[in-house]
Structures are given as structure tokens and as C-alpha cells.
Amino acid sequence: MSWYGNLKSMAGANHKMESVFLDTLPHKLRPASIELLHNYDLKDMLIYSKQGVPPVLQKEFELTTSQWLQTLDKVILTKVSYFMLTPLMSLEHIDLLEKVIGHAMHQPNIDLKQAKLRLGHTHLFFGDWLTNIIAIKQYKLTYLKNKAK
Numbered sequence: 001m002s003w004y005g006n007l008k009s010m011a012g013a014n015h016k017m018e019s020v021f022l023d024t025l026p027h028k029l030r031p032a033s034i035e036l037l038h039n040y041d042l043k044d045m046l047i048y049s050k051q052g053v054p055p056v057l058q059k060e061f062e063l064t065t066s067q068w069l070q071t072l073d074k075v076i077l078t079k080v081s082y083f084m085l086t087p088l089m090s091l092e093h094i095d096l097l098e099k100v101i102g103h104a105m106h107q108p109n110i111d112l113k114q115a116k117l118r119l120g121h122t123h124l125f126f127g128d129w130l131t132n133i134i135a136i137k138q139y140k141l142t143y144l145k146n147k148a149k
Contacts, residue, residue: 018081018126021074029071032061036075045076046103076104081125085132087139094137112137 022033035057036045048054049072052065063071080100102110105118112134120127 016081016125017078018123018129019078020123020126021078025071025074029063029067032057032063032068033071033075035061036071037078042076042079042100045072045079046100048072049076049103073104073106076100077126080104081129085129085136087136089136091137091140091144094133094140097133 022030022037025033040048048057049069053068053072080097083097098110098112098115099108101112101115102108105115107114110118112130116127116130116134120130
């Protein structure tokens with residue numbers, strides 16, 4: 001199973017999201033982005049970004065491969081912002097979200113702090129979301145470190 005195989009088991013989608021990623025898409029890509037956002041889950045979109053979109057989407061939206069990848073990246077980052085952050089999240093799920101962000105940014109080794117530096121000033125909701133997930137991750141790591149003593 002790929003690293004994104006556990007996404008189905010992750011709970012929590014709230015109704016707030018970062019909209020700037022989609023707002024910056026060219027108008028031609030917006031209908032496809034709305035279709036993906038509303039009807040496909042994060043795991044599907046990660047698969048499509050690696051293996052290509054299914055023929056049904058290709059027929060409905062006549063986009064080039066590069067346009068599909070641009071759309072998928074923006075929708076993936078938007079979908080990530082759906083996750084409601086809580087201290088009950090496991091480190092495994094936090095690390096998984098970090099990988100998803102790196103994938104969509106085409107920087108697989110980027111960490112949450114670096115992502116916040118790159119996106120936080122232009123994507124305010126996402127910047128706040130990143131601040132929160134960084135704090136939760138740090139709390140959990142500190143707790144584990146102190147527990148090990």
C-alpha cells in the first residue's frame with residue numbers, strides 16, 4: 001500500500017477551508033476543480049496526480065496533462081485544509097498530512113514550518129491551519145520526549 005493509503009481512516013473534515021488555492025486557478029480549470037473538490041476524496045486525487053485522471057474526467061473536462069496536475073495540486077491543498085485539527089490526532093496522521101502537502105507543492109521533503117513560510121502570508125486560512133498543526137505536532141513530540149525520560 002502506498003503512503004497515502006491510510007487517508008480513508010483519517011477522521012475530520014470541517015466546513016472551513018482555504019479558498020485562495022482555487023481562486024488563483026485560471027477560469028478554464030475551475031469547473032474541474034469544483035468537480036474534484038465535491039466528488040472525489042483526497043486519496044483519489046493523489047492517485048490521479050501520479051497515474052492520471054480517469055477517462056470519465058478526461059472526457060468531461062478537456063484539459064492537458066499539465067492543467068490536470070495544476071488543478072489536482074490546488075484541490076489537494078484545499079482538501080488538506082478541510083481537516084479539523086485536534087490534539088487527538090496521531091503523529092502518524094500529522095506526518096501523513098505533511099507528506100500530502102509536500103506532494104502537492106512538488107517538494108516531498110518540505111516540513112510544515114517550511115510550508116508555512118512559503119504559503120502562510122498569501123494563504124491566510126492555510127497559514128493559520130499550518131500554525132495549529134505545527135503546535136499540535138510539537139506538543140505531541142514534547143510529550144513523547146518527556147514520557148521517555
